[in-house]
Amino acid sequence: MDLARNPKLYKSTTASIARNMVRMALIRPAVDAAIKVHVHGLEHLDGLESPFIVTPNHSGHFDGPLVMLTMPKRLTKNLATGAAADYFFNHWYKAFGTQLLMNAFPVDRGSMHGHRGLASALLESGISLLIFPEGTRSRTGGMGRFKPGTAALAISHNVPIVPVALVGAWAAWPPSRARWVPGRPDVHVVYGSPMRADPGEIAHAFSERVRRKIIEMHDTTARAYSMPTQAEMMHLAAIEGAKKDIEAEQKKRSRDKKHRDDE
16 A cells, blocks of 8 residues: 555554554653653643644654653644655565554655655645654764755645754664663753744755754753753764774774785
């Protein structure tokens, strides 16, 4: 069945009840056991109605569940999450699990175009979207560039974007680790006021304005709780990268010297 032509599937009451049961019975206990979640800014969501687009920074495996578990249920009932088609939808069992847990829809990356138009179809059907504008998880904790497609969707469908800053999620489960860091580290989920494009504002400009707002929200919270800001994480990543480059160069020189000595 072509999901792109069946947006009503994402509004299924039966599926929504099943998702909520799984989240409350399995996902919430697992997240609560792994990290301490602190939520800020829910008052900014008062009066928010579907459809809208939620745009968090993308730093780890906790990101999607954190939004689904902390937003008001009235807003997450049919919230559909964009997931990489080449990873989460390349096998039926992964697609089934991702759809069940996150009401996920496939998002094409790179040269893939098989699901073009699905996000628009969902918005036109009144279904809100959770999209990570960076397109992939951060490998350093620092936010990458935003792809303008999310802002373009918001402009073309005249829907607001809800900026979300996830603070501490990367440190709680860095991509270099097979599982999360022990000790239930603190993770903050910060919701900002819904944002709309200004009259005449193009997608690239609106996307960058949303990105700057999320950085501001992230860093304000990080400073308040003695956690690294975006600039500090990028600086540390640069230092680590330089160290690895030096180590690689030293190893190369050692191999070259050994090769010359053997000759």
